[in-house]
Amino acid sequence: MMTDVVESSGSPARHDRPEDTNPTGAAAARTGTDDSAAAERIVAIRERIDEIDRTIIALWQERAALSQEVGATRMAAGGTRLVLSREREILERFRQALGADGTQLALLLLRAGRGPL
Ligand SMILES: O=C(O)C(=O)C[C@]1(C(=O)O)C=C[C@@H](O)C=C1
Structure with a gap:
């Protein structure tokens, strides 16, 4: 029978899983599965995901600080706050690498x- 589940994204999804086989144990609460091999792999992958997220946050903050410094330097020298041609170049670089996202x-x-x- 189809059951409604709410995934971590918050959006409802439908799965062909009988209600009595829904994972309910402690491992499932943490990883979404009672299968111990899968749970172990998920925990290991999540460690790397957390590391990547910390790096992204640090790089995000470093980039924002550098960008603010460029803007302040330019404005102190009588220049403009923005350089739209440079922004277009950056938007295009990200679009080419990652598409619309x-x-x-x-x-x-x-x-x-x-x-x-
Ligand atoms: O490269 C610059 O001239 C910046 O000011 C930095 C930056 C950016 O964040 O990359 C920010 C504002 C400008 O309009 C263009 C680019």
Whole structure:
């Protein structure tokens, strides 16, 4: 029988799983499965994911600080707050590498450095 489950994204998804085989143990609470081999692998992968997330956060903060320094340096020298040609170059780099999500990511990166438009 089909059962509704709410996945971690918060969106409901449907799975062909009888209610009495839903994972319910302690491992399942942490990893989403009662299968110990799968749970062990998931925990190991999550360690690397957490490491990557910490690196992304540190790089995000470093980039924002550098971007603010560029803006302050330019404005102190009588220049403009923004350089739109440079922003277009960055948006294109991210779009080429990551597609539409890359464009969104680049917009957030640029906003973090120079503030909202
Ligand atoms: O490269 C610059 O000139 C910057 O000011 C940095 C930066 C960026 O965050 O990459 C920020 C604002 C500019 O409009 C363009 C790029």
